Amino acid sequence: MKIMRFFILLPFMFFLESISAQQLFIEQALFTNGTEGYVCFRIPAIIKADNGNLLAFAEGRKQNCGDFGNVDIVYKISKDHGASWSQLKLVVDQQELQAGNPGPVVVESSDGTSRIFLFYNTGIASEHETREGNGLREVMFITSDDHGFSWSKPTNITAQVNRPNRPDLNPNYAYKEDWRSYAVTPGHALQLKKGKYKGRILVPANHSAGQPLDQFDEYRAHAFYSDDGGQSFQLSDDVNIESSNEAIAVELSDGRVMMNVRHQSGRERERLVAISEDGGESWVESYFDSVLVSPVCQASILAYESDCEIDFILFSNPESQSKRERMTVKVSLDDGKTWPVKRLVRNGESAYSDLVQQGDGFIGLLYEQGNNGSIHYAQFNVDWLFGATTSSYALLDCR
Secondary structure, three states: OOOOOOOOOOOOEEEEEOOOOOOOEEEEEEEOOOOOOOOEEEEEEEEEOOOOOEEEEEEEEOOOOOOOOOEEEEEEEEOOOOOOOOOOEEEEOOOOOEEEEEEEEEEEOOOOOEEEEEEEEEEOOOHHHHHOOOOOEEEEEEEEOOOOOOOOOOEEOHHHHOOOEOOOOOOOOEOOOOEEEEEEOOOOOEEOOOHHHOOOEEEEEEEEEOOOOHHHOOEEEEEEEEOOOOOOOEEOOOOOOOOEEEEEEEEOOOOOEEEEEEEOOOOOOEEEEEEEOOOOOOOOEEEEEEEEEOOOOOOEEEEEOOOOOOOEEEEEEEOOOOOOEEEEEEEEOOOOOOOOEEEEEEEEEOOOEEEEEOOOOOEEEEEEOOOOOOEEEEEEOHHHHHOOOHHHHHHHOOO
């Protein structure tokens, strides 16, 4: 089925490219620095609720664009596939301290209902001070049973999924592992949909441990997961490569989990990939993907579910080995073994991003226009994504 869509363009929306009647790309500024009570917005994450609404999250930074300080988690809702958005909504406020790294996920229950989980971190010191042992990063979540219009009180799961050694702050935080810095995702988390681990909530994360080393080598990516709908959580093994940092994951066609990871030291200018055969509990393989070049930066990955037997994987990041620039979306038709299709979204400064599959056949990309730029929302259809790559696109002729 051919995907067709028409827009009434509002003043703040514009076409970047329209190659043909089928190839559509539209972009708009969604979180603009210096507006709505915040100096800066960073760290995007986006999901589609079961009712079709899009929920776009970000950190709202009150003082500057720095990571630590008075930082809230804010969001906007779209009821029309991203054409228009609600006013800014405040969802987590730690007063003068930090709340960040939003990691949302829609969790479906066996009875057909759904619940949105929003995982996040709180912090009492900068990342540098925390790595030195003078801070604490706690892990929290809130939930919504009405597609994001209202939220529960926070649940603290730090003792289940983190290993801090700060008994002076909480007697339950007396772990010899001495994890210090800690970050959920950022970007969306996921619920597994296939095989033995169907229904599992899986949240990629990373931590630092012990005395800091040069080049951030004490960082390790890991995940945590729940098999009882968020009542309890377990830790996965660490990815066994030093300096593995911010992580995001995707379920492959055979039910394996692929985690895509930032390499913090910068020695490798490629994305680190880790593969799990047990639903994210352990990692049987890890390697650097030479096609997924990257500066030291976060990225996003998502499984696109089509009407065909053949689905595909989307990947977004700044495609540069030296700078946060050239926001690019790539496509794999073979579970991440190769990436034959790519499209440039923005040539200039670009940083963090998150991908979502809209309910109207379009793909959404919520991304930063640089570390100190605003957060934009780009929408494009599959025809635009594949463009002239007809040899790959022909595989999807069951549309």
